[in-house]
Amino acid sequence: MTATRIMLDENEIPTHWYNVVADMPNAPLPPLGPDGKPVGPEQMMVIFPETILAQEMSAERWIPIPDEVREAYRLWRPTPLIRALRLEKALGTPAKIYYKYEGVSPTGSHKPNSAIPQAYFNKIAGIKRLTTETGAGQWGSSLAFAGQMFGIEVRIYMVKISYDQKPFRRSMMQTWGAEVFASPSDMTNTGRAILAKDPDNQGSLGIAISEAVEEAASRADTKYALGSVLNHVLLHQTVIGLEAKKQLEKIGEYPDMVFAPCGGGSNFAGIAFPFFADKAAGKKVRLVAVEPTSCPTLTRGVYAYDYGDASGFTPLMKMYTLGHDFMPPGIHAGGLRYHGDSPLVSQLLHEGLIEAVAVPQLATFEAGVKFACAEGIIPAPESNHAIRACIDEALACRETGEPKTLLFNLSGHGHFDMASYDRYFAGKLEDYEYPRDAIETSLAHLPKVG
Numbered sequence: 001m002t003a004t005r006i007m008l009d010e011n012e013i014p015t016h017w018y019n020v021v022a023d024m025p026n027a028p029l030p031p032l033g034p035d036g037k038p039v040g041p042e043q044m045m046v047i048f049p050e051t052i053l054a055q056e057m058s059a060e061r062w063i064p065i066p067d068e069v070r071e072a073y074r075l076w077r078p079t080p081l082i083r084a085l086r087l088e089k090a091l092g093t094p095a096k097i098y099y100k101y102e103g104v105s106p107t108g109s110h111k112p113n114s115a116i117p118q119a120y121f122n123k124i125a126g127i128k129r130l131t132t133e134t135g136a137g138q139w140g141s142s143l144a145f146a147g148q149m150f151g152i153e154v155r156i157y158m159v160k161i162s163y164d165q166k167p168f169r170r171s172m173m174q175t176w177g178a179e180v181f182a183s184p185s186d187m188t189n190t191g192r193a194i195l196a197k198d199p200d201n202q203g204s205l206g207i208a209i210s211e212a213v214e215e216a217a218s219r220a221d222t223k224y225a226l227g228s229v230l231n232h233v234l235l236h237q238t239v240i241g242l243e244a245k246k247q248l249e250k251i252g253e254y255p256d257m258v259f260a261p262c263g264g265g266s267n268f269a270g271i272a273f274p275f276f277a278d279k280a281a282g283k284k285v286r287l288v289a290v291e292p293t294s295c296p297t298l299t300r301g302v303y304a305y306d307y308g309d310a311s312g313f314t315p316l317m318k319m320y321t322l323g324h325d326f327m328p329p330g331i332h333a334g335g336l337r338y339h340g341d342s343p344l345v346s347q348l349l350h351e352g353l354i355e356a357v358a359v360p361q362l363a364t365f366e367a368g369v370k371f372a373c374a375e376g377i378i379p380a381p382e383s384n385h386a387i388r389a390c391i392d393e394a395l396a397c398r399e400t401g402e403p404k405t406l407l408f409n410l411s412g413h414g415h416f417d418m419a420s421y422d423r424y425f426a427g428k429l430e431d432y433e434y435p436r437d438a439i440e441t442s443l444a445h446l447p448k449v450g
């Protein structure tokens with residue numbers, strides 16, 4: 001019998017995170033302040049504790065995972081690696097398809113892999129409260145859960161349109177004891193200024209980031225936590241790929257290609273970076289980040305210094321960007337609508353060491369439904385992007401007869417996104433063209449540095 005579920009014991013949860021910086025051919029470029037000079041740790045310490053900043057700037061290959069964090073990871077880790085035999089059969093492909101299933105976490109996605117250590121490191125630094133932003137609620141619910149695990153208060157600025165339209169993740173955050181505000185809110189100067197001009201503003205991730213950062217910067221007992229993009233978040237997510245490597249090793253397999261959906265880059269880095277370590281040592285493996293055609297940061301953006309948020313509060317980061325004031329069309333993979341991308345992922349792409357593809361919305365839902373019918377699990381709309389790209393490769397293998405080994409990250413389940421599936425079944429979802437005009441207008445506003 002072919003093994004379909006490859007499991008690890010609890011004591012096989014990784015003891016260290018893998019830091020890709022140690023294996024990058026060129027050192028990452030530093031974040032810059034408004035004066036164009038590198039941002040010093042003193043400035044960053046206003047919003048992050050020292051331990052997190054040390055990870056953000058580290059070049060050490062292995063960073064120990066504290067026992068308290070591994071203890072909390074045990075609530076759902078190690079996650080299963082599954083061979084998608086039924087999907088292979090449905091596609092008639094000679095390719096072998098494996099997926100790492102991160103939807104078994106309490107919040108249903110990979111995001112608690114970083115929320116847990118962020119809450120822990122803030123706790124031991126004596127911090128009492130964390131602020132953050134959330135779009136559809138995946139990150140907010142993960143930080144609310146993590147705050148509850150370590151006794152930290154969590155305050156969440158949730159993009160207004162999602163606050164109104166997606167009440168269930170808001171209820172999850174409240175279940176885990178967090179305070180949730182619709183953003184723009186009247187709690188911050190940023191929010192009040194926007195509401196004064198436009199009382200019906202529906203909010204954006206960029207505005208919500210500005211509000212959360214403003215509040216953290218103005219209170220000594222409060223820090224800020226970010227769910228993607230930054231180096232330390234990507235670092236924490238590498239437990240995904242480290243486990244997957246061990247699981248594949250148990251059955252004598254190694255992937256030819258690894259796919260993951262890419263919004264800010266954290267789950268892609270999580271599964272792909274541990275394989276990059278082998279690639280840097282000479283092994284052949286292709287690492288593919290998959291994004292929507294409507295928000296094509298990696299495939300159509302420019303590699304430049306830009307702000308992380310809409311109002312220019314954050315330092316400038318060198319990354320692929322569509323411009324910080326780019327407003328992507330309202331697609332149903334909310335986690336993939338960020339204007340920028342992780343600086344580490346961006347640099348690896350710029351240097352030709354990883355790949356990126358963009359896929360249109362309808363084709364991603366078609367792939368997700370095909371996957372659900374074969375394998376049972378209903379994927380998050382974000383995960384459907386990786387499934388689309390992986391299925392396309394498996395179909396190409398059917399043409400060439402090549403038995404490639406393919407691995408993708410099933411970053412979350414879709415149980416809180418069934419309204420999006422409803423719209424797909426009702427024929428109400430659209431494919432958005434590459435919004436050239438909107439991107440060009442936004443790129444004209446890039447800060448003039450670097």
Ligand SMILES: *Cc1c(COP(=O)(O)O)cnc(C)c1O
Nearest residue numbers: 228263264265266267335382412
């Ligand atoms: C947030 C999210 C993503 C995208 O974020 P990354 O930082 O790029 O990983 C992908 N899938 C799911 C299920 C998410 O919740």
